[in-house]
Amino acid sequence: MRLGALQQSRAKQPSQTTGPSEIIVIPDPPSRPGSEPGDVPQSKFMPEPEIISLAETSLFRGLAREAAVEILKLSTLRSLAAGEQLFLQGEPVTAMFIVESGLLRLVQHTQSGEEVIVRTMGRGEIVAGVALLGERRYPVSAIGHVDGQVRWWARVRILEIAERYPALRTNVLGTIADRMQDSLSRIRELSTENVAQRVARALVRLATEHGRKQAEGVLIDQPLGRQGLADLAGASMFTASRLLAGWARDGILEVGRERVLVRSIERLEALANGSGDTDPLSN
Numbered sequence: 001m002r003l004g005a006l007q008q009s010r011a012k013q014p015s016q017t018t019g020p021s022e023i024i025v026i027p028d029p030p031s032r033p034g035s036e037p038g039d040v041p042q043s044k045f046m047p048e049p050e051i052i053s054l055a056e057t058s059l060f061r062g063l064a065r066e067a068a069v070e071i072l073k074l075s076t077l078r079s080l081a082a083g084e085q086l087f088l089q090g091e092p093v094t095a096m097f098i099v100e101s102g103l104l105r106l107v108q109h110t111q112s113g114e115e116v117i118v119r120t121m122g123r124g125e126i127v128a129g130v131a132l133l134g135e136r137r138y139p140v141s142a143i144g145h146v147d148g149q150v151r152w153w154a155r156v157r158i159l160e161i162a163e164r165y166p167a168l169r170t171n172v173l174g175t176i177a178d179r180m181q182d183s184l185s186r187i188r189e190l191s192t193e194n195v196a197q198r199v200a201r202a203l204v205r206l207a208t209e210h211g212r213k214q215a216e217g218v219l220i221d222q223p224l225g226r227q228g229l230a231d232l233a234g235a236s237m238f239t240a241s242r243l244l245a246g247w248a249r250d251g252i253l254e255v256g257r258e259r260v261l262v263r264s265i266e267r268l269e270a271l272a273n274g275s276g277d278t279d280p281l282s283n
Helices: 048-054 065-073 129-133 155-164 166-192 195-210 225-233 237-249 265-272
Strands: 076-080 085-087 095-109 115-121 141-154 211-214 217-220 253-256 259-262
Touching: 048 065, 048 095, 076 095, 085 095, 095 129, 095 155, 115 141, 115 195, 115 225, 129 155, 129 166, 141 155, 155 166, 166 195, 195 211, 195 217, 195 225, 195 237, 195 259, 195 265, 225 237, 237 253
Parallel strands: none
Antiparallel strands: 076 141, 085 141, 095 115, 095 141, 211 217, 217 259, 253 259
């Protein structure tokens, strides 16, 4: 789904100097012709508890809560169904997003049209932070993995906000740097680690980023599937399936339909580091 360009208008500058703790005043964007039914630009429709919760995420580190809440009220809320495209690889960057609920998958498309999952994004994560880096194109496609909602700011607007709040720009650039480091680590893993280590490490990452602690362990409760896990680990689906089945027999995991319960995160981390006590592929 493509996002159309938004008409932007700037607020008149105040006649007196404002302090860094005061709130930026930028008018709400007008409704777009042909706007999506799930788009809700009016801040009065935004549930206050959701805004307060998102205001505590890493995007707003170093900002007063009042400033973070006001910035979120300047966003537009959009519902996204499972399988629905938020933006497409290669399109000009027109907006920056933050995930409010649900899960997004970021994918790249091969020349043959196949979809390779490169990352999953959950609540509070920034998507398309490159909107602050000048005129660019989306390096991936973003697709709803489950039903959810995102908030978004048009590129012109988020640039205005970042100008007023430099900490926000710093946080976005920090996120981009962290993900670049993560990508470099994955390239190194492909070159130096065996497939069992890579699959175990992908599961550790998912458990850390999206897991929910339960009495029996850590539940990775997202419909990623074996192919999605294989994509993240640079493995074949057949190999990933064999590894999951073997680790389930050994009591490290409990595997269900598009869900994994990690019973022993310590043993899984040991496998990722190459010091585990089980190798399902050797059986």
